[in-house]
Amino acid sequence: MSNHASSAAHDMQAGTDLAIQGEEYDAPAPSKARPIPRISIQAFCEDPRTAEALQAATADRRLAKSHVSVHMGGAPAAVAHYLESPTPNLIIVETTLPKAQMLTELDRLAESCDSGTKVVVIGHVNDVLLYRELVRRGVSEYLIAPIGAMQFIEALSGLYNDPATDPVGNIIAFIGAKGGVGSSTVCHNAAWCMSELLKSNVVVADLDLAFGTTGLDFNQDPVQGIAEALQSPERLDEVLLDRLLTKCSERLSIFAAPVVLDRDYDISAEACDTVLDIVRQNVPFVAVDLPHTWTPWVKRVLLQADEIVITAVPDLANLRNAKNLVDLLKQSRNNDGPPHLVINMAKTPKRPEISVKEFASALEIVPMQVIEFDSETFGLAANNGQMIEEHSAKAKAAQQFRELALALAHRREPKEEKKPSALAPILEKLRLKR
Numbered sequence: 371m372s373n374h375a376s377s378a379a380h381d382m383q384a385g386t387d388l389a390i391q392g393e394e395y396d397a398p399a400p401s402k403a404r405p406i407p408r409i410s411i412q413a414f415c416e417d418p419r420t421a422e423a424l425q426a427a428t429a430d431r432r433l434a435k436s437h438v439s440v441h442m443g444g445a446p447a448a449v450a451h452y453l454e455s456p457t458p459n460l461i462i463v464e465t466t467l468p469k470a471q472m473l474t475e476l477d478r479l480a481e482s483c484d485s486g487t488k489v490v491v492i493g494h495v496n497d498v499l500l501y502r503e504l505v506r507r508g509v510s511e512y513l514i515a516p517i518g519a520m521q522f523i524e525a526l527s528g529l530y531n532d533p534a535t536d537p538v539g540n541i542i543a544f545i546g547a548k549g550g551v552g553s554s555t556v557c558h559n560a561a562w563c564m565s566e567l568l569k570s571n572v573v574v575a576d577l578d579l580a581f582g583t584t585g586l587d588f589n590q591d592p593v594q595g596i597a598e599a600l601q602s603p604e605r606l607d608e609v610l611l612d613r614l615l616t617k618c619s620e621r622l623s624i625f626a627a628p629v630v631l632d633r634d635y636d637i638s639a640e641a642c643d644t645v646l647d648i649v650r651q652n653v654p655f656v657a658v659d660l661p662h663t664w665t666p667w668v669k670r671v672l673l674q675a676d677e678i679v680i681t682a683v684p685d686l687a688n689l690r691n692a693k694n695l696v697d698l699l700k701q702s703r704n705n706d707g708p709p710h711l712v713i714n715m716a717k718t719p720k721r722p723e724i725s726v727k728e729f730a731s732a733l734e735i736v737p738m739q740v741i742e743f744d745s746e747t748f749g750l751a752a753n754n755g756q757m758i759e760e761h762s763a764k765a766k767a768a769q770q771f772r773e774l775a776l777a778l779a780h781r782r783e784p785k786e787e788k789k790p791s792a793l794a795p796i797l798e799k800l801r802l803k804r
């Protein structure tokens with residue numbers, strides 16, 4: 371590693387010394403909270419700390435679509451307000467009133483509530499009888515103060531996402547810290563392993579519209595569906611989606627890029643949002659293969675994703691770009707874990723590189739995987755349109771992609787059944803003799 375690289379890595383090292391060697395990657399499972407739909411929410415708080423928590427929640431990606439306003443004054447302010455204004459989709463009322471008075475205020479509030487408006491009460495007493503009384507009166511949820519931003523988001527998610535009727539998939543976005551670092555390769559292999567190991571449906575959405583390699587990598591001549599969906603997202607439904615996807619295996623489908631250069635691709639962040647939302651309503655895992663570009667829609671996909679994987683080659687430019695990405699994501703997604711890091715093409719012959727330990731320390735992220743440069747395996751697999759596992763299940767990278775897939779899905783590898791020892795038949799005989 372050059373002096374320059376070394377000092378840059380060092381500068382960025384914020385006093386942490388991550389013990390990378392031998393450390394097992396074990397990311398905490400993210401919150402199960404799901405995005406809240408486009409609803410209007412008005413809150414009337416009594417305690418400034420509650421107002422602060424709700425305000426913090428409004429900055430979260432899961433509330434990006436809803437309109438939230440936070441007022442003070444508790445139940446009396448809410449009652450006064452709705453005497454004159456129509457009620458929103460959801461009213462949140464914090465109250466420290468004694469039980470009888472609380473119920474009277476809520477009854478008054480109910481008089482001006484439009485049908486379809488839900489009410490959530492934040493109270494300061496843990497009382498089952500009160501809870502039952504509130505539910506009997508049609509209150510959707512009773513939360514006990516003090517509440518944190520994430521607890522509030524989870525409660526809303528529970529109200530608006532019914533796990534029985536709304537299958538909502540996880541969006542995993544893959545981006546390279548630079549072009550050509552293997553981000554698409556990592557995305558496709560991880561997605562494929564996920565579909566095989568978890569026996570779960572996975573869609574790879576190729577958002578590299580002009581140069582995407584998903585069709586090539588899976589040896590398909592796909593319907594180039596994603597541009598059509600992005601052009602008129604309002605037309606996309608389950609039936610059209612089915613037509614636009616190309617099935618690669620029993621459980622893996624690709625939403626392929628057109629890969630032609632005679633048209634302009636003006637993708638809007640909203641169109642991207644809508645399309646990915648519809649895909650995630652239909653499959654449990656959506657792997658989004660992002661190009662290495664920086665546009666409003668790329669940023670939006672990253673900020674909204676459930677998991678993010680940054681693939682980087684261990685050199686200085688990758689480190690700088692990855693650091694910028696990580697900083698932005700940590701800052702804008704403060705209720706989520708940091709993005710995941712995959713270091714790729716490590717130990718490329720004759721290339722000086724930043725050590726994994728230094729790279730990880732500078733980013734303050736333990737890499738999920740460190741994949742070595744292996745031109746033969748990767749080159750042959752790519753040329754044959756195969757995944758690494760299909761091409762060579764014994765390759766080190768094949769095992770690494772399996773581990774990556776499980777880690778991204780927050781699952782552990784199923785324990786292999788113990789092979790019987792070579793001595794087993796003899797031991798068995800001895801036991802019979804006894």
Ligand SMILES: Nc1ncnc2c1ncn2[C@@H]1O[C@H](COP(=O)(O)OP(=O)(O)OP(=O)(O)O)[C@@H](O)[C@H]1O
Nearest residue numbers: 546549550551552553554555715742743744748752
């Ligand atoms: N660990 C590796 N060892 C050797 N070759 C690799 C490795 N990982 C990826 N490659 C090869 O590097 C090339 C670029 O990979 P890929 O297209 O996945 O990168 P990308 O980051 O998606 O690029 P782009 O910026 O064009 O989207 C491919 O030919 C791939 O087979």
Ligand SMILES: [Mg+2]
Nearest residue numbers: 553554578661
């Ligand atoms: Mg790519």
